[in-house]
Amino acid sequence: MITVNIMDAAMTYSKESGYVGRVHFSVEGHTHDYEITLHSKRGTEWGYGLFFLNQSGKEEQLEEVEDELEENDELFDQLVQAAKDKLAPK
Template sequence: MNYTILDARMTYSKEDGYVGHVSFQIENHKHDYEITLHSKYGREWMYALNFLNESGSEEDILAAEAEIDENDEWFDAFVEAAKSKLIKE
């Protein structure tokens, strides 16, 4: 499974910590995704995965989530892409 990052952004504030968004597409999936990343201090990251523009199949999003959970390279790439666009408030 391969992915392509479409866009990335991240903000930082003392109140919210780091909040990032990365939109991406996965080869052979009909719909694009957005992963939202959050870390209070920039070390331990939580995420939420959603379809970007319109809903797709549950099977596709579960496969995408499984890949993110199992593939540290994917997750790290999403975090780094967002961090590269960091804007401090």
């Protein structure tokens, strides 16, 4: 289990693109911060990309976060909710 600190989040919605969001976060014990980009046409099933935020870090650490996101629905939902909380009202 990893400990995540959310630093920033954003989300937009358009009829054409659906929901597009991003969350910047740090992981306890990791040298570099991360960005997850999120996309969902209807706001239910989410696709994502995970990247280092400002500069590349250790591939093993990125893979550790990726594995945790795949296994830990609560963590993934926390990141999605952080972005959804920033969605401007329609």
